[in-house]
Amino acid sequence: MTPRRKRLLVVLGILGGVAASVALAVMASRENIMFYYDPSQVVAGKAPLTKRFRIGGMVVKGSVARNPGDLQVRFVLTDFAHQVPVEYTGVLPDLFREGQGIIAHGTMSRAGAFVADEVLAKHDEKYMPPEVAASLKKKAALSPAAQGPTT
Amino acid sequence: MGAGGNQIVSTDFWSMGGYARFVWPCFAFAGVVLGWNLWSARRYYAAARLRAERALEAAMAAGEEA
Protein backbone atom coordinates (compact mmCIF):
# COMPACT_ATOMS: atom_id res chain seq x y z
CA MET A 1 0.00 0.00 0.00
CA THR A 2 1.42 3.37 -0.94
CA PRO A 3 1.78 5.96 1.85
CA ARG A 4 -0.66 8.13 -0.06
CA ARG A 5 -3.36 5.47 0.02
CA LYS A 6 -2.61 4.82 3.67
CA ARG A 7 -3.15 8.50 4.47
CA LEU A 8 -6.40 8.47 2.57
CA LEU A 9 -7.57 5.49 4.60
CA VAL A 10 -6.62 7.21 7.86
CA VAL A 11 -8.56 10.32 6.86
CA LEU A 12 -11.57 8.29 5.78
CA GLY A 13 -11.32 6.35 9.03
CA ILE A 14 -11.40 9.56 11.08
CA LEU A 15 -14.34 10.97 9.14
CA GLY A 16 -16.15 7.64 9.33
CA GLY A 17 -15.51 7.40 13.06
CA VAL A 18 -16.88 10.89 13.68
CA ALA A 19 -19.89 10.22 11.46
CA ALA A 20 -20.60 6.86 13.13
CA SER A 21 -20.39 8.24 16.67
CA VAL A 22 -22.60 11.18 15.72
CA ALA A 23 -25.12 8.83 14.09
CA LEU A 24 -25.18 6.50 17.10
CA ALA A 25 -25.64 9.41 19.52
CA VAL A 26 -28.41 10.92 17.40
CA MET A 27 -30.18 7.55 17.18
CA ALA A 28 -29.97 7.05 20.94
CA SER A 29 -31.49 10.45 21.64
CA ARG A 30 -34.08 10.12 18.87
CA GLU A 31 -35.40 7.03 20.57
CA ASN A 32 -35.67 9.03 23.75
CA ILE A 33 -37.56 11.83 22.02
CA MET A 34 -39.82 9.54 19.99
CA PHE A 35 -41.03 7.42 22.86
CA TYR A 36 -42.06 10.36 24.98
CA TYR A 37 -45.70 10.88 25.88
CA ASP A 38 -47.61 13.17 28.17
CA PRO A 39 -50.53 12.03 30.35
CA SER A 40 -53.14 13.23 27.83
CA GLN A 41 -51.64 11.05 25.09
CA VAL A 42 -51.50 8.10 27.46
CA VAL A 43 -55.13 8.54 28.49
CA ALA A 44 -56.10 8.83 24.80
CA GLY A 45 -54.42 5.47 24.19
CA LYS A 46 -51.69 6.84 21.96
CA ALA A 47 -48.85 5.39 24.04
CA PRO A 48 -47.65 1.85 23.31
CA LEU A 49 -49.18 -0.79 25.57
CA THR A 50 -46.43 -3.36 25.36
CA LYS A 51 -43.32 -1.27 24.77
CA ARG A 52 -41.31 0.81 27.17
CA PHE A 53 -41.75 4.54 26.82
CA ARG A 54 -41.22 7.73 28.74
CA ILE A 55 -43.91 9.79 30.35
CA GLY A 56 -43.44 13.36 31.45
CA GLY A 57 -45.55 15.58 33.63
CA MET A 58 -45.99 17.21 37.00
CA VAL A 59 -46.40 15.32 40.24
CA VAL A 60 -49.87 16.16 41.53
CA LYS A 61 -49.74 17.84 44.90
CA GLY A 62 -50.80 15.54 47.71
CA SER A 63 -50.71 12.44 45.51
CA VAL A 64 -47.42 10.96 46.69
CA ALA A 65 -47.99 7.87 48.83
CA ARG A 66 -45.09 5.88 50.19
CA ASN A 67 -45.20 2.33 51.46
CA PRO A 68 -43.83 2.25 54.96
CA GLY A 69 -41.07 -0.36 55.14
CA ASP A 70 -39.97 -0.45 51.50
CA LEU A 71 -39.09 1.95 48.71
CA GLN A 72 -42.37 1.70 46.84
CA VAL A 73 -43.90 5.03 45.88
CA ARG A 74 -47.16 5.85 44.15
CA PHE A 75 -48.02 9.22 42.75
CA VAL A 76 -50.13 10.81 40.05
CA LEU A 77 -48.69 12.62 37.03
CA THR A 78 -50.58 15.40 35.32
CA ASP A 79 -50.22 17.67 32.31
CA PHE A 80 -53.06 19.81 33.68
CA ALA A 81 -55.53 18.09 31.34
CA HIS A 82 -55.32 14.42 32.23
CA GLN A 83 -53.79 12.32 34.97
CA VAL A 84 -51.92 9.02 35.03
CA PRO A 85 -51.07 7.05 38.18
CA VAL A 86 -47.46 5.97 38.47
CA GLU A 87 -45.86 3.22 40.56
CA TYR A 88 -42.15 3.14 41.27
CA THR A 89 -39.85 1.20 43.55
CA GLY A 90 -36.46 2.69 44.21
CA VAL A 91 -34.58 5.75 45.32
CA LEU A 92 -36.04 8.98 43.99
CA PRO A 93 -33.84 11.87 42.87
CA ASP A 94 -33.37 14.70 45.35
CA LEU A 95 -35.44 17.07 43.27
CA PHE A 96 -38.46 14.77 43.28
CA ARG A 97 -41.26 16.45 45.14
CA GLU A 98 -44.90 17.31 44.72
CA GLY A 99 -45.48 19.93 42.07
CA GLN A 100 -42.18 19.05 40.36
CA GLY A 101 -41.80 18.17 36.69
CA ILE A 102 -40.52 14.64 36.23
CA ILE A 103 -39.88 12.10 33.49
CA ALA A 104 -40.51 8.41 34.20
CA HIS A 105 -39.32 5.48 32.13
CA GLY A 106 -41.31 2.24 32.11
CA THR A 107 -44.40 0.44 30.80
CA MET A 108 -48.17 0.53 31.27
CA SER A 109 -49.67 -2.11 33.54
CA ARG A 110 -52.95 -3.86 32.74
CA ALA A 111 -54.58 -1.89 35.52
CA GLY A 112 -53.84 1.34 33.66
CA ALA A 113 -51.01 2.53 35.89
CA PHE A 114 -47.57 3.40 34.64
CA VAL A 115 -44.95 1.15 36.22
CA ALA A 116 -41.70 3.08 36.21
CA ASP A 117 -38.23 1.63 36.59
CA GLU A 118 -36.54 5.03 36.41
CA VAL A 119 -37.73 8.41 37.60
CA LEU A 120 -35.83 11.55 36.59
CA ALA A 121 -36.61 14.98 37.98
CA LYS A 122 -36.57 18.10 35.85
CA HIS A 123 -35.89 21.53 37.13
CA ASP A 124 -36.28 24.96 35.64
CA GLU A 125 -33.72 27.67 35.06
CA LYS A 126 -34.84 29.67 38.08
CA TYR A 127 -32.63 29.80 41.10
CA MET A 128 -33.29 31.60 44.35
CA PRO A 129 -32.33 31.55 48.00
CA PRO A 130 -34.65 29.64 50.35
CA GLU A 131 -35.80 32.83 52.09
CA VAL A 132 -36.98 34.34 48.80
CA ALA A 133 -38.74 31.11 47.86
CA ALA A 134 -40.47 31.06 51.23
CA SER A 135 -41.76 34.60 50.86
CA LEU A 136 -42.87 33.89 47.29
CA LYS A 137 -44.73 30.86 48.52
CA LYS A 138 -46.50 32.97 51.11
CA LYS A 139 -47.69 35.32 48.40
CA ALA A 140 -48.65 32.40 46.16
CA ALA A 141 -50.74 30.92 48.96
CA LEU A 142 -52.98 33.97 48.69
CA SER A 143 -53.55 33.31 44.97
CA PRO A 144 -53.38 29.56 44.27
CA ALA A 145 -53.11 29.94 40.49
CA ALA A 146 -49.84 31.82 40.68
CA GLN A 147 -47.63 28.72 40.84
CA GLY A 148 -47.97 27.52 37.27
CA PRO A 149 -46.21 24.73 35.43
CA THR A 150 -42.56 25.24 34.64
CA THR A 151 -41.88 22.81 31.85
CA MET B 1 -26.26 38.95 53.20
CA GLY B 2 -25.87 35.56 51.57
CA ALA B 3 -23.43 34.32 54.17
CA GLY B 4 -26.15 34.23 56.82
CA GLY B 5 -28.44 32.08 54.72
CA ASN B 6 -25.54 29.86 53.82
CA GLN B 7 -24.74 29.12 57.42
CA ILE B 8 -28.31 28.23 58.26
CA VAL B 9 -28.59 25.57 55.60
CA SER B 10 -25.06 24.19 55.64
CA THR B 11 -23.40 24.42 59.01
CA ASP B 12 -20.20 23.03 57.57
CA PHE B 13 -18.76 24.66 54.46
CA TRP B 14 -16.94 21.53 53.33
CA SER B 15 -19.99 19.31 53.60
CA MET B 16 -21.82 21.46 51.00
CA GLY B 17 -25.16 20.59 52.53
CA GLY B 18 -24.60 16.90 51.91
CA TYR B 19 -23.56 17.36 48.29
CA ALA B 20 -19.82 17.41 48.96
CA ARG B 21 -19.16 14.30 46.89
CA PHE B 22 -20.68 15.99 43.85
CA VAL B 23 -19.68 19.62 44.32
CA TRP B 24 -16.01 19.20 45.23
CA PRO B 25 -15.09 16.78 42.44
CA CYS B 26 -16.57 19.31 40.00
CA PHE B 27 -14.37 22.10 41.27
CA ALA B 28 -11.36 19.80 41.57
CA PHE B 29 -11.77 18.65 37.99
CA ALA B 30 -12.16 22.27 36.87
CA GLY B 31 -8.80 22.92 38.52
CA VAL B 32 -7.30 19.98 36.67
CA VAL B 33 -8.63 21.23 33.32
CA LEU B 34 -7.42 24.80 33.90
CA GLY B 35 -4.02 23.52 35.04
CA TRP B 36 -3.72 21.13 32.10
CA ASN B 37 -4.45 23.96 29.67
CA LEU B 38 -1.69 26.13 31.10
CA TRP B 39 0.77 23.25 31.30
CA SER B 40 0.14 21.95 27.79
CA ALA B 41 0.21 25.43 26.25
CA ARG B 42 3.55 26.18 27.87
CA ARG B 43 4.94 22.80 26.84
CA TYR B 44 3.69 23.28 23.29
CA TYR B 45 5.37 26.65 23.04
CA ALA B 46 8.61 25.40 24.61
CA ALA B 47 8.78 22.49 22.17
CA ALA B 48 8.10 24.77 19.20
CA ARG B 49 10.77 27.18 20.33
CA LEU B 50 13.29 24.39 20.80
CA ARG B 51 12.59 23.13 17.30
CA ALA B 52 12.96 26.62 15.86
CA GLU B 53 16.25 27.10 17.72
CA ARG B 54 17.55 23.78 16.40
CA ALA B 55 16.55 24.78 12.88
CA LEU B 56 18.39 28.06 13.33
CA GLU B 57 21.51 26.33 14.62
CA ALA B 58 21.46 23.89 11.74
CA ALA B 59 21.07 26.72 9.26
CA MET B 60 23.90 28.69 10.86
CA ALA B 61 26.18 25.64 10.84
CA ALA B 62 25.38 25.07 7.18
CA GLY B 63 25.98 28.75 6.49
CA GLU B 64 29.40 28.69 8.16
CA GLU B 65 30.44 25.66 6.16
CA ALA B 66 29.41 27.22 2.89
Next chain:
Amino acid sequence: MWTWFYKLASPPYVYAAAAALAPWFLGLAAITVGYGLVDGLVYAPPDYQQGDAFRIIYVHAPSAWLSLFAYTSMALAGAIALVWRIKMGHAVAAASAPIGASFTVLALVTGSLWGRPMWGTYWAWDPRLTSELILLFLYVGVMSLRSAFEDPSRGDRAAALLGIVGLVNVPIIHYSVTWWNSLHQGATVAKLGKPPMPGSMLWPLLSMLLGFMLFYGAVLCMRLRGEVLNRERQAKWVREAIKS
Protein backbone atom coordinates in the same frame (compact mmCIF):
# COMPACT_ATOMS: atom_id res chain seq x y z
CA MET C 1 -8.26 49.16 2.43
CA TRP C 2 -7.63 45.61 3.55
CA THR C 3 -3.90 46.09 3.99
CA TRP C 4 -4.24 46.77 7.71
CA PHE C 5 -6.13 43.55 8.02
CA TYR C 6 -3.41 41.54 6.36
CA LYS C 7 -0.78 43.29 8.41
CA LEU C 8 -2.72 42.46 11.56
CA ALA C 9 -2.80 38.85 10.46
CA SER C 10 0.89 38.66 9.61
CA PRO C 11 2.81 36.04 11.63
CA PRO C 12 5.32 38.37 13.33
CA TYR C 13 2.53 40.69 14.42
CA VAL C 14 0.41 37.80 15.75
CA TYR C 15 3.44 36.37 17.54
CA ALA C 16 4.22 39.65 19.27
CA ALA C 17 0.61 40.54 20.04
CA ALA C 18 -0.03 37.12 21.58
CA ALA C 19 3.02 37.54 23.82
CA ALA C 20 1.86 40.99 24.93
CA LEU C 21 -1.76 39.98 25.56
CA ALA C 22 -1.32 36.63 27.33
CA PRO C 23 -0.21 37.94 30.76
CA TRP C 24 -3.06 40.50 30.80
CA PHE C 25 -5.64 37.87 29.99
CA LEU C 26 -4.17 35.52 32.55
CA GLY C 27 -4.00 38.14 35.31
CA LEU C 28 -7.57 39.30 34.74
CA ALA C 29 -8.74 35.69 34.55
CA ALA C 30 -7.13 34.97 37.92
CA ILE C 31 -8.96 37.93 39.47
CA THR C 32 -12.39 37.17 37.99
CA VAL C 33 -12.21 33.41 38.58
CA GLY C 34 -10.87 33.99 42.10
CA TYR C 35 -13.73 36.33 42.94
CA GLY C 36 -16.27 34.01 41.30
CA LEU C 37 -15.02 31.01 43.27
CA VAL C 38 -15.08 32.72 46.66
CA ASP C 39 -18.39 34.48 46.09
CA GLY C 40 -19.98 31.45 44.46
CA LEU C 41 -18.84 28.87 46.99
CA VAL C 42 -18.95 30.89 50.19
CA TYR C 43 -21.24 33.89 49.94
CA ALA C 44 -23.91 33.00 47.39
CA PRO C 45 -26.98 31.56 49.11
CA PRO C 46 -27.95 27.94 48.42
CA ASP C 47 -30.80 27.33 46.01
CA TYR C 48 -34.25 26.78 47.51
CA GLN C 49 -34.63 23.46 45.70
CA GLN C 50 -31.14 22.21 44.98
CA GLY C 51 -29.37 23.44 48.08
CA ASP C 52 -25.62 23.63 47.75
CA ALA C 53 -25.52 21.30 44.74
CA PHE C 54 -26.57 24.28 42.62
CA ARG C 55 -23.06 25.72 43.10
CA ILE C 56 -21.89 23.34 40.39
CA ILE C 57 -23.38 25.91 38.01
CA TYR C 58 -20.32 28.09 38.66
CA VAL C 59 -18.07 25.68 36.77
CA HIS C 60 -20.63 23.91 34.60
CA ALA C 61 -22.23 26.87 32.84
CA PRO C 62 -18.95 28.73 32.09
CA SER C 63 -17.27 25.62 30.72
CA ALA C 64 -20.28 24.69 28.59
CA TRP C 65 -20.43 28.22 27.28
CA LEU C 66 -16.73 28.25 26.55
CA SER C 67 -16.96 24.91 24.72
CA LEU C 68 -19.35 26.59 22.25
CA PHE C 69 -17.41 29.84 22.07
CA ALA C 70 -14.10 28.09 21.38
CA TYR C 71 -15.72 25.93 18.71
CA THR C 72 -17.28 28.94 16.99
CA SER C 73 -13.97 30.82 17.10
CA MET C 74 -12.19 27.78 15.69
CA ALA C 75 -14.67 27.38 12.83
CA LEU C 76 -14.69 31.10 12.01
CA ALA C 77 -10.88 31.30 12.08
CA GLY C 78 -10.79 28.30 9.74
CA ALA C 79 -13.36 29.91 7.43
CA ILE C 80 -11.40 33.17 7.32
CA ALA C 81 -8.26 31.20 6.52
CA LEU C 82 -10.03 29.35 3.70
CA VAL C 83 -11.73 32.36 2.15
CA TRP C 84 -9.02 35.00 2.40
CA ARG C 85 -6.08 32.61 2.47
CA ILE C 86 -4.83 33.99 5.75
CA LYS C 87 -2.48 31.39 7.19
CA MET C 88 -2.82 32.69 10.72
CA GLY C 89 -6.49 31.69 10.67
CA HIS C 90 -5.43 28.07 10.60
CA ALA C 91 -2.99 28.74 13.44
CA VAL C 92 -5.77 30.24 15.58
CA ALA C 93 -8.06 27.32 14.74
CA ALA C 94 -5.36 24.79 15.61
CA ALA C 95 -4.62 26.56 18.91
CA SER C 96 -8.30 26.80 19.80
CA ALA C 97 -9.29 23.16 19.32
CA PRO C 98 -7.57 21.47 22.30
CA ILE C 99 -8.73 24.22 24.67
CA GLY C 100 -12.32 23.89 23.50
CA ALA C 101 -12.19 20.11 23.69
CA SER C 102 -10.90 20.20 27.27
CA PHE C 103 -13.73 22.51 28.34
CA THR C 104 -16.27 20.31 26.57
CA VAL C 105 -15.03 17.42 28.72
CA LEU C 106 -15.29 19.65 31.80
CA ALA C 107 -18.86 20.63 30.90
CA LEU C 108 -19.86 16.98 30.37
CA VAL C 109 -18.23 15.78 33.61
CA THR C 110 -19.62 18.56 35.81
CA GLY C 111 -23.04 18.18 34.19
CA SER C 112 -22.94 14.49 34.95
CA LEU C 113 -21.98 15.11 38.58
CA TRP C 114 -24.81 17.63 38.83
CA GLY C 115 -27.34 15.39 37.11
CA ARG C 116 -26.79 12.45 39.44
CA PRO C 117 -28.16 14.02 42.64
CA MET C 118 -30.72 16.33 40.98
CA TRP C 119 -32.18 14.49 37.99
CA GLY C 120 -31.33 11.05 39.31
CA THR C 121 -28.92 10.00 36.57
CA TYR C 122 -25.34 10.61 35.47
CA TRP C 123 -26.28 10.44 31.83
CA ALA C 124 -29.37 10.46 29.64
CA TRP C 125 -29.61 10.40 25.86
CA ASP C 126 -31.17 13.78 26.08
CA PRO C 127 -30.94 16.29 23.19
CA ARG C 128 -28.78 18.77 25.11
CA LEU C 129 -26.45 16.14 26.52
CA THR C 130 -26.19 14.28 23.23
CA SER C 131 -25.44 17.37 21.16
CA GLU C 132 -22.74 18.43 23.63
CA LEU C 133 -21.21 14.95 23.32
CA ILE C 134 -21.27 15.35 19.54
CA LEU C 135 -19.39 18.62 20.01
CA LEU C 136 -16.62 16.61 21.68
CA PHE C 137 -16.57 14.15 18.76
CA LEU C 138 -16.27 17.10 16.38
CA TYR C 139 -13.34 18.56 18.31
CA VAL C 140 -11.58 15.19 18.26
CA GLY C 141 -12.32 14.79 14.54
CA VAL C 142 -11.01 18.25 13.70
CA MET C 143 -7.83 17.70 15.70
CA SER C 144 -7.07 14.28 14.27
CA LEU C 145 -7.89 15.39 10.74
CA ARG C 146 -5.36 18.20 11.01
CA SER C 147 -2.58 15.81 11.93
CA ALA C 148 -3.59 13.07 9.47
CA PHE C 149 -1.98 14.66 6.43
CA GLU C 150 1.64 14.61 5.36
CA ASP C 151 1.22 18.11 3.95
CA PRO C 152 0.28 20.40 6.88
CA SER C 153 -1.59 22.88 4.69
CA ARG C 154 -3.89 20.12 3.44
CA GLY C 155 -4.50 19.07 7.03
CA ASP C 156 -5.36 22.67 7.85
CA ARG C 157 -7.87 22.89 5.03
CA ALA C 158 -9.49 19.57 5.86
CA ALA C 159 -9.76 20.51 9.54
CA ALA C 160 -11.24 23.91 8.64
CA LEU C 161 -13.86 22.26 6.43
CA LEU C 162 -14.94 19.78 9.08
CA GLY C 163 -15.00 22.61 11.61
CA ILE C 164 -17.31 24.68 9.41
CA VAL C 165 -19.61 21.73 8.71
CA GLY C 166 -19.76 20.98 12.43
CA LEU C 167 -20.85 24.55 13.13
CA VAL C 168 -24.48 23.46 12.56
CA ASN C 169 -24.21 21.68 15.90
CA VAL C 170 -23.71 24.93 17.81
CA PRO C 171 -27.27 26.31 17.42
CA ILE C 172 -28.59 22.77 17.92
CA ILE C 173 -26.88 22.63 21.32
CA HIS C 174 -28.12 26.08 22.24
CA TYR C 175 -31.75 25.55 21.22
CA SER C 176 -31.97 21.84 22.10
CA VAL C 177 -33.66 22.71 25.37
CA THR C 178 -36.43 24.65 23.60
CA TRP C 179 -36.84 22.52 20.47
CA TRP C 180 -37.21 19.20 22.25
CA ASN C 181 -38.54 18.07 25.56
CA SER C 182 -35.22 18.03 27.34
CA LEU C 183 -34.29 16.99 30.84
CA HIS C 184 -31.97 19.96 30.84
CA GLN C 185 -33.39 23.29 31.93
CA GLY C 186 -33.33 26.40 29.78
CA ALA C 187 -30.53 28.92 29.77
CA THR C 188 -30.19 31.00 32.91
CA VAL C 189 -28.28 33.88 31.42
CA ALA C 190 -29.39 34.07 27.82
CA LYS C 191 -31.66 37.02 27.31
CA LEU C 192 -30.74 40.55 28.17
CA GLY C 193 -33.86 40.77 30.26
CA LYS C 194 -34.18 39.92 33.90
CA PRO C 195 -32.24 36.75 34.66
CA PRO C 196 -34.11 34.22 36.80
CA MET C 197 -31.58 34.55 39.58
CA PRO C 198 -30.92 37.16 42.27
CA GLY C 199 -27.74 39.23 42.13
CA SER C 200 -26.08 37.39 45.00
CA MET C 201 -26.13 34.23 42.85
CA LEU C 202 -25.71 35.95 39.49
CA TRP C 203 -22.59 38.07 40.03
CA PRO C 204 -20.26 35.18 40.76
CA LEU C 205 -21.68 33.35 37.74
CA LEU C 206 -21.07 36.29 35.42
CA SER C 207 -17.59 36.72 36.88
CA MET C 208 -16.80 33.05 36.25
CA LEU C 209 -18.13 33.33 32.68
CA LEU C 210 -15.89 36.32 32.04
CA GLY C 211 -12.98 34.64 33.81
CA PHE C 212 -13.23 31.49 31.71
CA MET C 213 -13.31 33.64 28.55
CA LEU C 214 -10.21 35.51 29.67
CA PHE C 215 -8.52 32.23 30.51
CA TYR C 216 -9.34 31.00 27.03
CA GLY C 217 -7.78 34.16 25.64
CA ALA C 218 -4.62 33.63 27.67
CA VAL C 219 -4.18 29.97 26.75
CA LEU C 220 -5.05 30.73 23.12
CA CYS C 221 -2.28 33.34 22.99
CA MET C 222 0.23 30.96 24.54
CA ARG C 223 -0.64 28.11 22.19
CA LEU C 224 -0.79 30.45 19.24
CA ARG C 225 2.84 31.46 19.79
CA GLY C 226 3.91 27.84 19.60
CA GLU C 227 1.70 27.34 16.57
CA VAL C 228 3.22 30.35 14.78
CA LEU C 229 6.76 29.18 15.55
CA ASN C 230 6.01 25.71 14.22
CA ARG C 231 4.55 27.10 11.02
CA GLU C 232 7.16 29.81 10.42
CA ARG C 233 10.27 27.97 11.56
CA GLN C 234 12.11 28.78 8.34
CA ALA C 235 11.12 32.45 8.20
CA LYS C 236 13.71 35.14 8.67
CA TRP C 237 11.74 37.02 11.33
CA VAL C 238 11.56 33.88 13.51
CA ARG C 239 15.33 33.56 13.41
CA GLU C 240 15.71 37.16 14.46
CA ALA C 241 13.08 36.81 17.18
CA ILE C 242 14.77 33.72 18.58
CA LYS C 243 18.32 35.05 18.46
CA SER C 244 17.51 37.83 20.87
